[in-house]
Amino acid sequence: MSAVRQERTRTTTELSLPFRRAARExxxxxxxxxxxxQLGEVRTCAWGSTGRxxxxxxxxxxxxxxxxxxxxxxxLWVVGxxxxAELLGISPARFTRLARGGCFAPVRFYVNRYRVVVWQYLATDLVEFADRNPEMLTGRTPALLREALEKHPDRRARSWRARRLDQLTARAEDPWERAAVPAAVLDPGDLTRAVPDPDERARLIALRPVLTQARPETAASREAVDELVMAEDHDEIEWHLHCLRAALAEARAHRPAPGREHRPPAGPDPETSTAPAVSLLPEPQGEPAGQPPGAACRDGQAPRPRGWRAWLRARKGARAPGRTAPATAGRRP
Structure with a gap:
């Protein structure tokens, strides 16, 4: 890096804003x-050894x-x-079936005072889905959706996990950080099975990202959040194990984990490297939408943006300047 670029980077870092100040600006x-x-709408830069x-x-x-x-x-408009359902012109029951079937992934959730998980979705994701799959909004439940619901009665949690892992992988700046992303949704037993070396496992555990900032006050609600963070179905677990092994091989080639520098390399992974077959309903690949200004209302949501019906009809909207389209969901479980 040239001296000019180094000076520019140093100056930018010194003048950078903490998150609270940036939010106000x-x-x-x-x-x-x-x-x-999370969505990459606002880009961040490194600050110190761990902050941004x-x-x-x-x-x-x-x-x-x-x-x-x-x-x-x-x-940033999110809806419950x-x-x-009102946005798509369908009943809440049909909306729930579509969400449970994995037609669109939640962007976040919270646990309400009744200890019920409330899922929230980006409005643009819903509109993109409606534009691409109008036949799924009317008439009888399509056979593809019925089959998906029979195999997995509720894919909302795993769809949210997959979305968060995509976001966190895109933000990781180091091969070991990327390997720690799928490790974040595996329980200790599965993690030990995939990474038997204790030094490598300790490295991954130290780097595991936080999937959600939701920290309810009651023990029961915290337990619900902890369950949502962990992969649950066998095929989902196997997929994340496969992703972890592939990322771990890249991390090992980059540099050994602390404690392994002077030890012989680990033997080949006995597990197959073939990814499990996974079937998915089509998911939207468009730009995320957003949440409008205003105080919280139903289900913790903000009121609709002004002119939202016209926005829905036009729906093309303004894309964030300099923002690229998100990665495809082809590798989601």
Missing amino acids: LGLTPREFELAV RVAPEEIERHRSSEGFPEALRTR TSDG
């Missing part, structure tokens, strides 16, 4: 800002974009079951 609530970072901040150029990129701040907050 962008007119976002803490929850909206958290989602914006937002560069001033990133703030200016958004503030100078057309329609700011409404356009940004609309891209009731508003999602």
Whole structure:
């Protein structure tokens, strides 16, 4: 790196903003800002050894974009079951069947005061799905959806996990960090089976990312969150084991885990490297949408953006300046 680039990077880092300040500059609530970072709407930069901040150029990129701040907050619009069903013009029961069948992945969740998991979805994901699959919104439940529900009665948790792992993998800056992503959804027994070496396993455990910031107050609610984070079905577990082994091979080639530098390399993995066959309903690949400004209302949601019906009809909307389309979901379980 040239001296000029080093100086520019140092200056940018010194002037970078902490998350709370960056959220205020962008007119976002803490929850909206958290989602914006997860989705890649707001890019962050490294700060110190473990922290992250937002560069001033990133703030200016958004503030100078057309329609700011409404356009940004609309891209962060999330809806629950009731508003999602209204958005698509279907009944809440049909919306729930589509969500359970894996037609679209939740973007986040929370546990309400009745200890019920409330799933939330990006509005643009729903509109993209409706545009691509209008036949699934009317008439009898399609055979493909019935078969999916028979195999997995509720795919919402695994769809959310897959989405979060995609996001975290994209943000990982090191092969060991990438290997730690699938390790985050495996229980200790499965992790030991995939990574028998204690030094490598300790490295992965230390680097495992946090999938959700949801930390309910009651023990029962915390237990519900802990269950949602872990892979549960056999085929999902096997898929993440496969991803972990592939990422681990890349990490080993990059550098040994601490403690293994002067030890002989681990033997070949006896497990097959072939990924398990997985069938998926089509999932939207479009840009995420957003949550509008306003105080919380139904199911913890913010009120609809002004002109949301016109936005739904037009739906093309403003894409974040300089933002690329998200990775495809082909590797999701």
